[in-house]
Amino acid sequence: xxRYWKLMFTSCLFVFGIGFFYLHDTFAEKELPEYTWEKxxxxxxxxxxxxxxxxxxxxxxxxxxxxxxxxxxxxxxxxSFLERLTGAMDNLKIKQxxxxxxxxxxxxxxxxxxxxxxxxxxxxxxxxxxWDGSQFKQSNFALEVETVSKxxxxxxxxxxxxxxxxxxxxxxVGEVTVLGDKLYxxxxxxxxxxxxxxxxxxxxxxxxxxxxxxSEQRLFSDKEENVKGDREVTLLHDTDELQASSxxxxxxxxxxxxxxxxxxxxxDIEKQEEWSVDLPKKMLEQEVVAHMGDExxxxxxxQKGKLSVTPYQIAEQQLDxxxxxxxxxxxxxxxxxxTKIIHDKLYLLYDMNSYMGREGxxxxxxxxxxxxxxxxxxxxxxxxxGELTPKNKAAKNALFxxxxxxENEQ
Amino acid sequence: MKSYFRxxxxxxxxxxxxxxxxxxLTIVSQIIGVIAVSKEYMQEAxxxxxxxxxxxxxFMDQRGLISLLDWTNxxxxxxxxxxxxxxxxxxxxxxxxxDWLGKNTFIYRLLMLPTQRIHLFFAKATTIFIMVLGLVAxxxxxxYIAGIVLEWxxxxxxxxxxxxxxxxxxxxxxxTILPATFTEFVLYYGTGFMFVCIFFxxxxxxxxxxxxxxxxxxxxxxxxxAVFMSLIFLSMEWGLFSLYPLEWLILQxxxxxxxxxxxxFLSYYLLTKKITV
Numbered sequence: 001x002x003r004y005w006k007l008m009f010t011s012c013l014f015v016f017g018i019g020f021f022y023l024h025d026t027f028a029e030k031e032l033p034e035y036t037w038e039k040x041x042x043x044x045x046x047x048x049x050x051x052x053x054x055x056x057x058x059x060x061x062x063x064x065x066x067x068x069x070x071x072x073x074x075x076x077x078x079x080s081f082l083e084r085l086t087g088a089m090d091n092l093k094i095k096q097x098x099x100x101x102x103x104x105x106x107x108x109x110x111x112x113x114x115x116x117x118x119x120x121x122x123x124x125x126x127x128x129x130x131w132d133g134s135q136f137k138q139s140n141f142a143l144e145v146e147t148v149s150k151x152x153x154x155x156x157x158x159x160x161x162x163x164x165x166x167x168x169x170x171x172x173v174g175e176v177t178v179l180g181d182k183l184y185x186x187x188x189x190x191x192x193x194x195x196x197x198x199x200x201x202x203x204x205x206x207x208x209x210x211x212x213x214x215s216e217q218r219l220f221s222d223k224e225e226n227v228k229g230d231r232e233v234t235l236l237h238d239t240d241e242l243q244a245s246s247x248x249x250x251x252x253x254x255x256x257x258x259x260x261x262x263x264x265x266x267x268d269i270e271k272q273e274e275w276s277v278d279l280p281k282k283m284l285e286q287e288v289v290a291h292m293g294d295e296x297x298x299x300x301x302x303q304k305g306k307l308s309v310t311p312y313q314i315a316e317q318q319l320d321x322x323x324x325x326x327x328x329x330x331x332x333x334x335x336x337x338x339t340k341i342i343h344d345k346l347y348l349l350y351d352m353n354s355y356m357g358r359e360g361x362x363x364x365x366x367x368x369x370x371x372x373x374x375x376x377x378x379x380x381x382x383x384x385x386g387e388l389t390p391k392n393k394a395a396k397n398a399l400f401x402x403x404x405x406x407e408n409e410q
Numbered sequence: 411m412k413s414y415f416r417x418x419x420x421x422x423x424x425x426x427x428x429x430x431x432x433x434x435l436t437i438v439s440q441i442i443g444v445i446a447v448s449k450e451y452m453q454e455a456x457x458x459x460x461x462x463x464x465x466x467x468x469f470m471d472q473r474g475l476i477s478l479l480d481w482t483n484x485x486x487x488x489x490x491x492x493x494x495x496x497x498x499x500x501x502x503x504x505x506x507x508x509d510w511l512g513k514n515t516f517i518y519r520l521l522m523l524p525t526q527r528i529h530l531f532f533a534k535a536t537t538i539f540i541m542v543l544g545l546v547a548x549x550x551x552x553x554y555i556a557g558i559v560l561e562w563x564x565x566x567x568x569x570x571x572x573x574x575x576x577x578x579x580x581x582x583x584x585x586t587i588l589p590a591t592f593t594e595f596v597l598y599y600g601t602g603f604m605f606v607c608i609f610f611x612x613x614x615x616x617x618x619x620x621x622x623x624x625x626x627x628x629x630x631x632x633x634x635x636a637v638f639m640s641l642i643f644l645s646m647e648w649g650l651f652s653l654y655p656l657e658w659l660i661l662q663x664x665x666x667x668x669x670x671x672x673x674x675f676l677s678y679y680l681l682t683k684k685i686t687v
Contacts, residue, residue, distance in 0.1 A: 017547020061580040081593035107652025
């Protein structure tokens with residue numbers, strides 16, 4: 001052995017050094033911040049359907065991302081290389097589709113906006129374009145459409161060159177819907193008119209049987225002739241929702257100093273009608289959660305320890321009686337909230353450390369735990385009330401920032 | 411097998427003094443570095459607190475806490491690493507050429523040894539590779555020791571304590587040589603080993619065909635690199651196919667193994683059939 005001492009020396013240095021480095025984590029170092037749901041009312045079971053993602057900052061250089069679903073926890077720092085590579089914390093809906101339709105999902109945009117799913121089929125649409133160096137803009141816009149039938153796994157795919165290409169410089173898919181044998185793609189088209197950017201939504205109707213474009217319609221623009229100044233147009237839909245309805249809903253707000261009117265506007269794809277929902281101004285100021293699959297809007301309002309959720313049926317054009325639930329006095333209309341409708345239950349998560357519309361209000365390190373309310377929309381009753389409390393020292397000393405709330409697919 | 415170990419030990423021995431000098435320089439520079447960085451910080455703190463009348467808290471808010479990251483971003487930390495990298499890169503060529511260019515063409519005796527000539531190739535590759543890994547391992551210990559030195563030098567209230575693995579996540583320089591997971595470590599250094607083999611083969615091509623060989627050698631490196639990167643070219647540049655990340659990784663590993671194996675086979679052929687003294 002002695003004659004190989006140089007080899008032994010270098011090998012030992014390597015084995016101990018690298019071994020120490022990669023095994024170090026297992027027997028020491030940092031405590032992971034732990035959180036647990038503390039129930040005040042109801043039944044915890046409903047929490048298994050929801051996934052809360054948050055960013056944890058404990059003052060060190062490295063932040064932590066956590067996903068909480070019921071009793072299960074996932075920490076970004078604890079993921080293996082392969083888990084990171086395959087996106088263990090990415091969009092669950094897309095991951096699930098990739099597992100089920102591996103071939104079809106190959107090379108597709110990982111965004112739920114581009115997909116539509118029902119019992120019959122899964123459909124995908126995406127805008128493709130080329131960079132035109134001579135004109136310094138995107139050109140040659142085309143729609144890539146692909147569908148797979150759930151009955152016989154048959155896929156169809158085709159390209160459609162889009163008309164009126166000189167009218168926009170950029171476009172993006174906002175929603176994909178199938179009604180009968182027609183596929184509707186709602187896009188956001190941006191353009192420059194006299195050096196001013198302008199944005200509008202367009203609806204492309206595609207005949208799936210003949211693989212042809214039937215029509216192109218301009219729907220909502222941020223510049224309207226009868227409105228002074230610009231207006232803000234926000235598409236109302238659940239981003240996780242792959243089943244859209246026959247309505248397209250937008251919230252518009254005029255951006256003029258004297259005129260800040262808000263409107264809830266709807267477009268009925270089947271009847272080809274656009275109209276404005278007739279509601280009191282007070283209602284329109286409330287937060288709206290669109291449940292397009294059920295063709296219902298829910299208006300949410302918090303005041304003096306009371307939460308009211310008012311449903312609006314699109315088809316009947318009528319407001320129902322509000323569901324009223326007592327909530328914590330600490331919550332008001334400006335408390336930052338995250339909403340999600342999962343299996344006919346409305347999940348409301350309040351971040352008790354941040355407020356909407358108040359800037360420069362840095363959240364406190366030792367903040368109040370987030371509060372969760374789960375409301376059964378069919379039974380009109382509270383199913384769960386509780387808070388997410390820090391369990392150990394690491395969690396108590398860290399800042400917990402909610403990033404988003406998803407449906408838990410597992 | 412025995413001859414391989416003896417050759418490796420022999421090759422290590424020929425460079426070992428230089429290697430120990432590299433280790434020594436790294437230790438000295440990095441330890442001085444952590445002392446220098448913390449002294450500088452404390453001096454700044456003293457000036458701010460006693461001369462400019464800032465409170466401790468105000469200084470900490472303004473300047474930030476000191477951590478090992480201040481050290482890993484300093485020249486004291488990076489310069490010895492750069493020196494080691496450059497030295498070993500040069501030695502990767504010199505480990506072969508010294509045998510030809512030395513006083514009495516030592517390669518003649520090496521090639522005449524009653525053993526398979528490919529052992530010579532592996533012994534030299536192992537030498538380069540194990541020296542690199544040794545230095546990387548040394549860096550782990552030095553980060554750990556620097557953490558202790560920093561604790562001695564700076565009052566704890568001014569300090570952001572960091573473990574070794576935290577440093578590797580937070581510092582991009584450390585992350586390049588010490589990736590966060592062992593899988594990545596194997597992938598990174600596996601790629602490194604492949605390139606050592608590619609360059610060794612190129613050297614043997616040049617030695618076999620001399621001036622004409624130099625062109626072949628450059629061509630070989632270019633082709634081997636292009637084959638290794640082919641997946642990236644094919645999908646990024648021409649969008650020929652789209653793979654899920656895991657499929658991509660597996661395919662990339664297979665290509666890497668093929669390139670390494672071809673290099674070794676080509677070297678075997680050159681060493682046994684073509685090489686001239």
